[in-house]
Structure formats: C-alpha cells, structure tokens
Amino acid sequence: MLLQSLLSALMLLILPASAQFQFFEQMFNQGGQQQQRPQNAGSDSAWYQQRYEDAHCDKYLCPHTLSCVHFPHHCPCAFPEVEDKVEFGDGSMACVSKGGYKAGEAARKVELARKGLL
Structure with missing residues (x-):
C-alpha cells in the first residue's frame, strides 16, 4: 500500500x-517509432496553388506572401531579414537579397543596374 x-x-x-x-x-508513439516530417517539399506547385486559391482577398493578393494589400507595391518581402524591398516608379516592387554592409545598398545597386551602370 x-x-x-x-x-x-x-x-x-x-x-x-x-x-x-x-x-x-x-x-x-507507434511502438517507439517517431513521426518525422518529409525532408523535401514536392517539386510541383499544387500545394502553393491550393493556398493561393484558398486565400480570400478583395484587394490585391501578393503572389509571394499571399498577403492582402491595397496595391502591388505594398506587398511585403517573404524574408525581410535577408531581403530589401525596392519599389519602382511604375507601382511595382521587387525583393532582392540584401547587399553590402550599409542599409539601402541593395536598392542602390538595383538603381545602378536600371541606369545601365552596373
């Protein structure tokens, strides 16, 4: 007792x-076996297409992040820690890898490339 x-x-x-x-x-769990996630994502785009179709947005749906924003240039970058957002005068934007050691270095390089200087 x-x-x-x-x-x-x-x-x-x-x-x-x-x-x-x-x-x-x-x-x-299952006799001591551990459940593991698959190591590699599938090579087809069916998963992404399903998420895109299921997203509800009455404005603009950002194709890279599935964020709902008012205008395309308001879309956020998917990986802001390693990407800088560059907005263009035509209302579009791009996310580019951060370059250099100074803030805004990637945007400066994009502008130089647009002018044909890089």
Missing part, C-alpha cells in the same frame, strides 16, 4: 513534466 502511494505521488510529479516535454508521446 505504501509502495502504491509512493508510485501515485511520483506519477503526479512526472505527468506535468511529460506533457511539457512530450516525453510519453515520443516514447509510446
């Missing part, structure tokens, strides 16, 4: 921790 009480008390201490760390899920 004392052993059963100790085991019950021990289980009350272990169960909250197991929920936090998903210990039991990993241990007992």
Whole structure:
C-alpha cells in the first residue's frame, strides 16, 4: 500500500513534466517509432496553388506572401531579414537579397543596374 502511494505521488510529479516535454508521446508513439516530417517539399506547385486559391482577398493578393494589400507595391518581402524591398516608379516592387554592409545598398545597386551602370 505504501509502495502504491509512493508510485501515485511520483506519477503526479512526472505527468506535468511529460506533457511539457512530450516525453510519453515520443516514447509510446507507434511502438517507439517517431513521426518525422518529409525532408523535401514536392517539386510541383499544387500545394502553393491550393493556398493561393484558398486565400480570400478583395484587394490585391501578393503572389509571394499571399498577403492582402491595397496595391502591388505594398506587398511585403517573404524574408525581410535577408531581403530589401525596392519599389519602382511604375507601382511595382521587387525583393532582392540584401547587399553590402550599409542599409539601402541593395536598392542602390538595383538603381545602378536600371541606369545601365552596373
């Protein structure tokens, strides 16, 4: 009886921790096998096309981020940590890899390229 009480008390201490760390899920999931995500995405565009068709937007749907904005040049970059957004005078925009060490370096290079100087 004392052993059963100790085991019950021990289980009350272990169960909250197991929920936090998903210990039991990993241990007992399908006989000890872990579920893994596929390593590579499919090469067809069906997944993206489905998300694009399911997106609800009454304005402009940004093709790269599926954000709903008022105008195409308001679209955000998908990876702002490594991309700079460059807006063009015609209302369009592009996201380009950040270049150089100074802020705005990518935009400067795009402008030089547009002028044929780069």
